[in-house]
Amino acid sequence: MAATYSFDIVSDFDRQELVNAVDQAVRDIKSRYDLKDTQTTVELGDEVITINTDSEFTLESVHTVLREKAAKRQLSMKIFDFGKVESASGNRVRQEIKLKKGISQEIGKQISKLIRDEFKKVQASIQGDAVRVSSKTKDDLQAVMQRLKQEDFPVALQFTNYR
Incomplete structure (x- = not known):
């Protein structure tokens, strides 16, 4: 499974x-x-x-x-x-x-493009004013979090619903 x-x-x-x-x-x-x-x-x-x-x-x-x-x-x-x-x-x-609250479509596209370019086994999808990131391994998700913390986006990012 x-x-x-x-x-x-x-x-x-x-x-x-x-x-x-x-x-x-x-x-x-x-x-x-x-x-x-x-x-x-x-x-x-x-x-x-x-x-x-x-x-x-x-x-x-x-x-x-x-x-x-x-x-x-x-x-x-x-x-x-x-x-x-x-x-x-x-x-x-x-x-x-x-x-400022929520991630705009433009910033969501930047985030998902960064994830697609750098992490081949990770999927990112924009859902309203949030971005859902999914993968088969938790290690990949941890790496994505670390990479996004290094980037300076014009909004404050939080990571929720980790499961």
């Missing part, structure tokens, strides 16, 4: 960890001396984080605090897609940070 093993490549993040990171960043911003009087707001929506502050300089400081808190919670910086800085009312600035 020839059993096949597989795993899925996905791009996702832990929503609760992101909520905690944003909450910690907001607390840190309210207590920091250089950011205390800027009336900075950081709002977490379903697919976007909105920052409203008084200048681009303080916006950079807020970015630093947010990145630091996300890194402490093992969130990849690749989930953040920083939009352009817009002017808001009252000489303030606003920026939206989109949260």
Whole structure:
């Protein structure tokens, strides 16, 4: 009996960890001396984080605090897609940070092409916003995981459903 093993490549993040990171960043911003009087707001929506502050300089400081808190919670910086800085009312600035989730068709094709080119006994198929990788040996799947970790894709990759 020839059993096949597989795993899925996905791009996702832990929503609760992101909520905690944003909450910690907001607390840190309210207590920091250089950011205390800027009336900075950081709002977490379903697919976007909105920052409203008084200048681009303080916006950079807020970015630093947010990145630091996300890194402490093992969130990849690749989930953040920083939009352009817009002017808001009252000489303030606003920026939206989109949260990237899922593997696009283009990146899925890059991943499956890399697997096809380098691993002859491994099959990769795109399934929605994930890539399913299957093989007859677990060793081949482990090698694929190691190879993908070496590559720098524009999204954070996780490996799930390993069986």
